[in-house]
Amino acid sequence: MKVLVATDGSKYGRWAIEWVAQLPLAVKPVVRVLHVIDVAGLRAPFMVQPVIAGTERYIQQEIKRMEDSAKSAKKESSALLSSLGLSGTVTIDRGSVAPTIVRHAGRGVGMLAVGSRGLDALDRFMLGSVSTDVIHHAACSVLVVKEAARPLKQIVLAIDGSPASDKAVRFLVRNVAPQINGPEEEPVNVVVVHAMPFLKYPEVREAGKAIVQRYADKLAKAGFQIQEAPKLGKPAEEILKVAKQHKADLIVTGAKGLGAIGRALLGSVSTRVVQHSACSVLVVR
Known part of the structure; x- marks a missing residue:
C-alpha cells in the first residue's frame, strides 16, 4: 500500500x-x-x-x-x-x-x-x-x-450497515494483519459497535444486532478476535463510550453512512468522532 x-x-x-x-x-x-x-x-x-x-x-x-x-x-x-x-x-x-x-x-x-x-x-x-x-x-x-504510536491490540469498528461500513470492513480484512508480529501472537481484538436510535420497536434492536453479527462474522473468519456491541443511543456518543470502555488503540469508521433515512449519518458521525476521540481514528474510503 x-x-x-x-x-x-x-x-x-x-x-x-x-x-x-x-x-x-x-x-x-x-x-x-x-x-x-x-x-x-x-x-x-x-x-x-x-x-x-x-x-x-x-x-x-x-x-x-x-x-x-x-x-x-x-x-x-x-x-x-x-x-x-x-x-x-x-x-x-x-x-x-x-x-x-x-x-x-x-x-x-x-x-x-x-x-x-x-x-x-x-x-x-x-x-x-x-x-x-x-x-x-x-x-x-x-x-x-491523536497520540504516540503503540501496538495495535484493540480496535473499535463503528458500522451502520451502509456501503461505507462495508468498505471499512474490507480495509481491515485486506490490509491489517489479524495477529501482531505473526500467528503465534494474540489476535487483534475488534469491537464491532452499532448504535440505533431510541425507538420502542423491538425489531429495531434486533436489526441492529443482526448488522453487528454480520460484520463480526466476516472479521472472525479473517482471523480477528471479535466482541459485539450493539447499542441504543446517539451514534457518536456511543462509539466514543465504547472506545473509552475498551481502551481502544484505534477507532475505524466509514466516511459516510446511510444518511437521514437510515438514521445513521456516519458522514457527520465520523467527523464528531475524529474531533472528540482520545485515541487515533481511521476514516475509510
Missing part, C-alpha cells in the same frame, strides 16, 4: 510516521512524507500591498525561516523513516496546506496519515483544521493521529 504522511515538524507529524510503522499492515507500506510550505498564508487580507505597508522584509524573513524549518523537518523525517525500517521518500511542496495534501493524496495513495494537531498558528500549518479538511476531501482513507 502507498501511504502519504503529512508532517509539519511537530510531534504529531512524527507520531503519524511512527503510527504507519506500528500498524500491523499485511503488506509493508511504501511511504511518502509530505511537508507543505504555505507562503500565501503569511499575507493576510490587509497585507495585499506588503511593500507599501512596510512588512515585506519581515515576510521574507518568515519565508526563509519556514524554508529552513522545512529542510530540517525533511532531514528528520528521512532519518525517522530509516530508523523505523520504512522505505519511502520525503517531499517539500508549496501551497495552501489542506488542498496540497489532498492533491498529493489523490495520486494512487491508499492511506493518508495526518496529525490531529500541529505547530502553532505562527507556523501557518494548523493541523487541527487541516485534519478536518482532509477527512472530508481526500480521495483515500485518512488516519488522524
Whole structure:
C-alpha cells in the first residue's frame, strides 16, 4: 500500500510516521512524507500591498525561516523513516496546506496519515483544521493521529450497515494483519459497535444486532478476535463510550453512512468522532 504522511515538524507529524510503522499492515507500506510550505498564508487580507505597508522584509524573513524549518523537518523525517525500517521518500511542496495534501493524496495513495494537531498558528500549518479538511476531501482513507504510536491490540469498528461500513470492513480484512508480529501472537481484538436510535420497536434492536453479527462474522473468519456491541443511543456518543470502555488503540469508521433515512449519518458521525476521540481514528474510503 502507498501511504502519504503529512508532517509539519511537530510531534504529531512524527507520531503519524511512527503510527504507519506500528500498524500491523499485511503488506509493508511504501511511504511518502509530505511537508507543505504555505507562503500565501503569511499575507493576510490587509497585507495585499506588503511593500507599501512596510512588512515585506519581515515576510521574507518568515519565508526563509519556514524554508529552513522545512529542510530540517525533511532531514528528520528521512532519518525517522530509516530508523523505523520504512522505505519511502520525503517531499517539500508549496501551497495552501489542506488542498496540497489532498492533491498529493489523490495520486494512487491508499492511506493518508495526518496529525490531529500541529505547530502553532505562527507556523501557518494548523493541523487541527487541516485534519478536518482532509477527512472530508481526500480521495483515500485518512488516519488522524491523536497520540504516540503503540501496538495495535484493540480496535473499535463503528458500522451502520451502509456501503461505507462495508468498505471499512474490507480495509481491515485486506490490509491489517489479524495477529501482531505473526500467528503465534494474540489476535487483534475488534469491537464491532452499532448504535440505533431510541425507538420502542423491538425489531429495531434486533436489526441492529443482526448488522453487528454480520460484520463480526466476516472479521472472525479473517482471523480477528471479535466482541459485539450493539447499542441504543446517539451514534457518536456511543462509539466514543465504547472506545473509552475498551481502551481502544484505534477507532475505524466509514466516511459516510446511510444518511437521514437510515438514521445513521456516519458522514457527520465520523467527523464528531475524529474531533472528540482520545485515541487515533481511521476514516475509510
